[in-house]
Amino acid sequence: xxxxxxxxxxxxxxxxxxxxxxxxxxxNRSTSGTTxxxxxxxxxxxxxxxxxxxxxxDVIRAIKEASNKYGAGAGASRLVTGNNVLxxxxxxxxxxxxxxxxxxxxxxxxxxxxxxxxxxxxxKDLIVTDQLSHACIFAGADLAESKILxxxxxxxxxxxxxxxxxxxxxxxxxxxxxxxxxxxxDLAPIPELSKLCKKYDAWLMTDDAHxxxxxxxxxxxxxxxxxxxxxxxxxxxxxxxxxxxxxxxCASKPVIELIxxxxxxxxxxxxxxxxxxxxxxxxxxxxxxxxxxxxxxLKNAQFFTSILKLDxxxxxxxxxxxxxxxxxxNASKILENKGYLVxxxxxxxxxxxxxRLRFAFSSxxxxxxxxxxxxxxxxxxxxx
Ligand SMILES: Cc1ncc(COP(=O)(O)O)c(C=O)c1O
Numbered sequence: 001x002x003x004x005x006x007x008x009x010x011x012x013x014x015x016x017x018x019x020x021x022x023x024x025x026x027x028n029r030s031t032s033g034t035t036x037x038x039x040x041x042x043x044x045x046x047x048x049x050x051x052x053x054x055x056x057x058d059v060i061r062a063i064k065e066a067s068n069k070y071g072a073g074a075g076a077s078r079l080v081t082g083n084n085v086l087x088x089x090x091x092x093x094x095x096x097x098x099x100x101x102x103x104x105x106x107x108x109x110x111x112x113x114x115x116x117x118x119x120x121x122x123x124k125d126l127i128v129t130d131q132l133s134h135a136c137i138f139a140g141a142d143l144a145e146s147k148i149l150x151x152x153x154x155x156x157x158x159x160x161x162x163x164x165x166x167x168x169x170x171x172x173x174x175x176x177x178x179x180x181x182x183x184x185x186d187l188a189p190i191p192e193l194s195k196l197c198k199k200y201d202a203w204l205m206t207d208d209a210h211x212x213x214x215x216x217x218x219x220x221x222x223x224x225x226x227x228x229x230x231x232x233x234x235x236x237x238x239x240x241x242x243x244x245x246x247x248x249x250c251a252s253k254p255v256i257e258l259i260x261x262x263x264x265x266x267x268x269x270x271x272x273x274x275x276x277x278x279x280x281x282x283x284x285x286x287x288x289x290x291x292x293x294x295x296x297x298l299k300n301a302q303f304f305t306s307i308l309k310l311d312x313x314x315x316x317x318x319x320x321x322x323x324x325x326x327x328x329x330n331a332s333k334i335l336e337n338k339g340y341l342v343x344x345x346x347x348x349x350x351x352x353x354x355x356r357l358r359f360a361f362s363s364x365x366x367x368x369x370x371x372x373x374x375x376x377x378x379x380x381x382x383x384x
Contacts, residue, residue: 019325020346027341031055033364035341042341043369045359050214050297050316052364053243053283066278074271079260082271090277093284094248097212097219098234102256104249105277107269109209109237112247113140115263116235117174120203120255121146126170128162130154130177132184134207135349137176146174153181156192163200173202179221179236180210183350183358185301185317187211190222194229205233213241214316218287218294221315241297242287244279246272296363300370304359307374308382316361319345320381321354328355331381338376357381 001009015021028036033052035044053059066086074082087105094103106112117140121127125146129137132153141148147170151159159175167173175197177188188206197204208220216223218241222231233255238246249259260266287294301313310318322328328344335342335357346355357377361370 019329029054031364032366033362033369037336037341040339042336042339043365043373044341045361045365045373046341046343047362048210048240048360049243050241050360050362051243051283051287051293052362053213053241053286056243056283056286058286059243059279059282062278062282063275067273067275070274072275073273076271077267077269078271079267084271084274084277086274086277086281087271090281090284091248093281093288094250097284097288098222098250099219099228100234100250101253102251104251104256104259104263104266105238105272105280106247106249106263106266107272108245109207109235109239109247110136110139111265111269112235112237112249113137113207114143115140115265116205116233116249116259117141117176118144118264119259119262120144120233121172121174124170125172125174126166127174127176128159128166128202129175130181130188132181132351133176133178134182134209137178137207141176146170154186154189156189156196159193160196163196163202167200167202173200174205174233175202176205177207178210179206179208180215180315180317182210182317183345183356184319185210185313185315187215187221187224187314190231191225191227191229194231198230203233204231205235206231208234208236209240210315210317212236213283213287214294214297217291224314238280238283241294242280242283244283245276246280293363297361300361300363300365300367301359303367304361304370304374307371308378313361318359318361319356320359320377321356322381323353323355325355328357331357334380335373335376338380340373340376342373 076082091103113136123145127141127146131150211221234250238244297316305313325346332344345358
């Protein structure tokens, strides 16, 4: 065996022995929260399409019309020839939704974090992030070559201790956190974070990938609190509740101007297909004009947590932590055999010893399906 294959084979067998090998399963998503896997129809609680907008007829029509008009791909990066007229409309919608002067759309949420963070901070600066922040926040922070420190999950006192000790040692400080934690479903304490960042002149960035469309009447996690806080950098994705694809940053005019001229993932990556931008525009219109729709995923999650007497859900994401990866995989298989798709999440996506089932609730779910799922979870998983 050649050295490369030998090296890789060893890595694969080590992962296999720890039950950490990941496999792609062919999945054909359909309407009403259903999915076909291995020729079997499943009700999916594993998808971030919280409002079913990826399957919405108006959104699909928008895609078809834009692809008829503009074709399949963008052909170049936004700064070359890829800056389709639809970008302006989408960016205005996003800035309006988040209450900022401007917005900038990226190829994806992951690309957004990789582009934004190193455009704003560098080697003389400090980035402080929640220990459970999404992987792409850490990846973006690594590219900045700043000092990186983590604070204990949602622990304001721990963060303040770090800022007190470190603030004067750095030119600029950026504090970055998920708005809704993708694997835990809890919210960052945004009002306290905003106050603290102001006190220490640190720039707060929230990643609202799982908040837009489903919290605060669809405006996101910052708007789920009694009053919205000042957040100079509001980042997120269009690939979850918005049902489409792409990432964004909402911020002041000068910040967005700098991002559009410096963010490497915007400059050196092909723009989004125009049809995808059109889908996002259509979906954001639906979100803006249907505040009642945006509330349903959370209500469904809360219905589930109330049946199982779990902590009341504060977002559409509900984890059930099982600890061992094998136990999480087995639990997922049990649910699949009963007709429900619920993904097992294992390290390194979550910390060692916290493998879990992650339930994602959508407006498409039916009350009876949630009840039945809760019954099965209670009988087959929580009792073990
Ligand atoms: C918190 C968070 N940020 C960013 C991303 C990346 O977004 P995208 O899927 O658009 O690349 C995700 C998606 O998994 C996420 O959960």
